[in-house]
Amino acid sequence: MAENTTDGGWFEGLRPGDLDGSRDAIESGSADSPADWPERAIEAGFVADEGEYYALLHEATVAAAETAVRERERADDQQLKHGVRAMDDADRTANELAERLAEWAGSVYDESGSGVDYARDVAARDPEGPVEERVVSLASTIVDLSDEARELESFIEARAPIAAPNLAALAGPVLAARLVSLAGGLEALAKKPSGTLQVLGAEDALFAHLRGHAPSPKHGVIYTHEYVNGTRPADRGSAARALAGKLTIAARIDHYSGDRRPELEAELDERMRTIRARAGDGEGDDE
The missing domain is CATH 1.10.287 (Helix Hairpins)
Known part of the structure; x- marks a missing residue:
């Protein structure tokens, strides 16, 4: 009205x-x-x-x-969501096709290999006959998909600091985009408690835990962050909680105000130094 x-x-x-x-x-x-x-x-x-x-x-x-x-x-966070999903799809498809290529090319050429690097070698060959034409064409498609994935990664690295400056600074652009994608958007991520953000990407393990078939997961995709995977196993639960807490704050600032808060990084660094110092004391949370 x-x-x-x-x-x-x-x-x-x-x-x-x-x-x-x-x-x-x-x-x-x-x-x-x-x-x-x-x-x-x-x-x-x-x-x-x-x-x-x-x-x-x-x-x-x-x-x-x-x-x-x-x-x-058309919002920036939705473009991040589409970009990271497309990157993952391109990477996954390239790797799956590379496995198929390795089998096919191994039946045609004397040399064998695997992966995208092998696909690049095959794609550079001059085909002789219709079979080799198809093999080389498939290899070229794999190379194109892999290259597209890297272009998408560059796009994410450029856009994430614009869409979510604090989240991208703390998590890194690609992990920030993954968290936004898993949540469905920056607003949805900002509304989640830190405990939920901590296990985003570990839904299968979480559901198995709820059914009584597995222990509670300590982390989801945030495991790829150096502060989690670079911390000794006994302290990863604490590291994941500390990281998730700061990422949640960062997401809320990015969504509701958008101003850059460098102090979040300093606070996280200090918290991680405290957690990692336990290694010298022989302590750990073992969660």
């Missing part, structure tokens, strides 16, 4: 066919109190009857919702 002092209605000053104006009025406006808006719309000459009012209102609200969805999907 349009923001005004006369409570004339969201349709005040609009033409019935002005969908953009109606959408903006519904999207950003307000009214001081409820009223019989269909009746007022008829009195104002905006519509002929109540049926026409609700038809126009429906059309305008649907348009407003579609605009909001488009804007949300």
Whole structure:
């Protein structure tokens, strides 16, 4: 409903066919109190009857919702989500096809190999005959997928500090993008407790634990952070909790204010020094 002092209605000053104006009025406006808006719309000459009012209102609200969805999907954090998922898909597909190539090329050439590096060697060959043409073509496709994954990684490294500056500084751009992707967006990540962020990516292990078939996981994808995988096993639970706590704070600052807070890094570094100092004392949490 349009923001005004006369409570004339969201349709005040609009033409019935002005969908953009109606959408903006519904999207950003307000009214001081409820009223019989269909009746007022008829009195104002905006519509002929109540049926026409609700038809126009429906059309305008649907348009407003579609605009909001488009804007949300184009947001920086959503681009990070799509980018990291595409990178992972490209990497996974390249590696799966590289296994297939190793089998096929091994039946054609005397030399054998494996992985994307072997695919690069095969892709550089001059094929002789239709079989080799297909093998070399497959190898070229693998190389293209691998190269695309690295281009996507560069995109993530450039965009993450823009979409989530504090999260990217603490986690690194790629891990920050993974956390945003797993949560479904920066806002969703910012609303999660640190304990949930800590085990993002370990859902299978968590569900197994809840069913009584496995111990509680200490960490999910944050294991890739040096502060977790570089800490001795006895202290990884504490390290994961400390990291998750700071990442949660970083995500909330990025979403709600967006200002850069370098002190978060200093605080995390100090906490990790304390945790790692236990190694010299022979202590550990063993969780």
